[in-house]
Amino acid sequence: METSRDDFVIAIRSAFLKKGTQQRFSLLGLIFFSLIFLILGSLNFKAINYVKIAINEIVYRSSFIVSTPEKFIKNNYLVVQNHLDLYEENEKNKSELVKLRSKDLLNKFIVLENKRLKNIIDDYLVKSDTIFAKVLSDKGSPFLKSIIVNKGSKHDINLGMIVMDGEYLVGKVVEVNYLSARVLLLSDLNSKIPVIIEPNEIFSILSGTGKDHGVIQYSKKYDNIQSESVIYSSGAGSLFEAGIPIGRINTNYSDEKRVEFFSDFSQLRFVKIISFIKSESE
């Protein structure tokens, strides 16, 4: 019994304290380093923050270069996939175009009328600046759904600015470095934003799931939400402008109100980063 305990201690000591050839630090020493990084990082220790910013800049750039082969494979795969779906998609697009042209005329009138009415009640938000950014890396890790963009504090990016893919909302800025920024996508488990569901004008919270869709939470009128309803930002909290399209409700898969995003987050290459300010009422 005594001998086996001794063996265990010797094996552990050898594993954690013994330095191998060309090893400068023992395993235990490096574990201590990691713990110090973790503790000081969580206490927002300045030196650690500077180290983190430096690593961020190096890693984001090199990650962009290293992921080039994977992006090449991915893009080619998508090109082939698109070609296979081309005929079917074209037929569908033709019929949709006819419908949309007629709707567009009506929409233009409604937008102008809405703008005029919101100006009257001093609730009209205008885009302050639109910054176009390139997506450096899109890491779909099991922990975070986020993308890294090539614009940072140097380009006047601030925390909380919203990020759009065309006209669709995709997320908000959660980390700003000098030349890059991290965008938390709406699909992330930690993303929760106020939304409005049309028709029926139901206010609710859209929560990410960590997968490629979201779910609707916290609504008294939960059962009134119909499949194919469209989700817009509600504008509550004045972070987002009201009425930015986000996605569509899909109840085919389960009882939960699943939201299929309009934008495909795995295909983001360029995004718009925007902040909204209140317009000067005339």
Next chain:
Amino acid sequence: MTELRNKKFIKKLLSGMPLILLFVSVLNDYNFNFLDLKYFSFNFSYILIFYYSLKKSEGLGYTYIFIAGLFNDVVVGTPIGLSSLMYLILCGAAAYLRNITLRPSLVKDCIFFLITILIINSLLFITLNLIYNFELDYFDQIINIVHTFLLYFLFSNLFDFFENHFVGNIHAR
């Protein structure tokens, strides 16, 4: 092959291949998400670190593994130092297994690897969820662990083949 071995540059490149693979894998986690494989994810870094710490500890230095962990934290967005800690615990477990093993076998290695990644992922989950208030999906974690475990068999054989035929290491089984 002998001619290749004699060439210094190629020899260096081949012996540094695990390190290159480690940094490429942390900078660009191959998740194949564009294939729409919903129930597929694995942690290649865990497999690589465990294999090389167990079979050829000089292939990956602890310091490089520590730095790779810091890089991984930045890429994934987890608190800095956390991945390094997990990678080093994995190294520790592999080194312990190496010390106590007299007659190595792939099945035993795999079982020990499974236990280690279960402990590591539990630690990771507890730290992220309870201390840093990250929300994580249990199911995704399980999927990741199962695939990492299953793919260890495949990658272990691939690395053995690589070591035997390209690097020519006599210690590799």
